[in-house]
Amino acid sequence: MRWDNLGDDGPDASGTTAALFGTDVVTRTFDTPEFRGVTFHEVRARSIINRVPGASRMPFEWTVNPYRGCTHACVYCFARRSHAYLDLDTGIDFDTRIVVKTNADRLLRRELSSPRWPGHHIAMGTNVDCYQRAEGRYRLMPGILAALRDHANPFSILTKGTLILRDLELLRSARAVAEVGVSVSVAFLDEELWRTVEPGAPAPERRLEVVRALGEHGIGCGVLMAPVIPFLSDGPAQLRATVRAIAAAGATSVTPLVLHLRPGAREWFTAWLERHHPGLVRHYEALYADGAYAPRWYQRRITRQVHELAEEYGIGPARPGAHRRVTAAPHCAPGAEPGPTQLTLL
Secondary structure: OOHHHOEOOOOOOOOOOOEOEOOOOEEEEEOOOOOOOEEEEEEOEOOOEEEOOOOOOOOOOEEEOOEEOOOOOOOOOHHHHHHHOOOOOOOHHHHHEEEEEOOHHHHHHHHHOOOOOOOOOEEEOOOOOOOOOHHHHHOOHHHHHHHHHHOOOOEEEEEOOHHHHHHHHHHHHHHOOOOEEEEEEOOOOOHHHHHHHOOOOOOHHHHHHHHHHHHHOOOOEEEEEEEEOOOOOOOHHHHHHHHHHHHHOOOOEEEEEEOEOOOOHHHHHHHHHHHHOHHHHHHHHHHOOOOOEOOHHHHHHHHHHHHHHHHHOOOEOOOOOOOEEEOOOOOOOOOOOOOOEEEOOO
16 A cells, blocks of 8 residues: 555645655454445544645635545545545445544644634535545544634535534534535435435435425525436436425525546446446447536536526525625634634635
């Protein structure tokens, strides 16, 4: 393994690029019903706030990822390629060999305290799900959320996991001092498709229950309708049923995103397609002939259809928010004196 000298996803809060892991890697395999066949590599990360590469299409600049690999096992996951950097394969290893940054919460608190950290928005769940099943065992997110709250640092979470409901009170207290965005990923309602393409993730209906519960507790929740899968979840009736269910759950917004197939994910998804829908392989070769993204005309068509349906059902796409300043942080750590923090909504 080349974990001991691997560079992190980007510079840490001090502006330098640190190795992702130290040399103290502990590997545990649990033979329990919940984690049977899953191996956890427990590591001590050297940095936790990662800068997104400038060439990325992501609408955010900084991320925190307490895990690598994901037991949701979504066959289309674009993060699969990141496992190759660890000398692991992007298929079954990504689903069953999970890297756990056991010091993530303590390290984040230290980096947020650095005078060099300007308080930028931090996105979580954008690489792998921070509320995947491993979080039920390791409980890293409560410490992460508490650190962000105590420093009045704005953040957002994207998840398919129902475990986020465990941290409702932390989310509410964080919202009192900083901008907090929560989104749940629900792309379709088809149960058969879910069981094969997202085999380790909670069912779409359970995710919609999360949206509803968050709203009932005063935490507005948007839905990322992602990915819309060509020829499998993009029919007019399918899109309508999904948007209708999202609206009924009380989502504050719905934003569609068409499937994209980066290296690592593309090979795994194609293998899945050959097993489950061999008649579609040639259609995908044509649609994605120019690269990882579907043609613009197709993306625009899906976006237009979803936005029209959203307007019909009384919700809309996610929109950029305004900047504001936080001038007080009642949950600051003892001895800490918060300063004004510029916030940016995604």
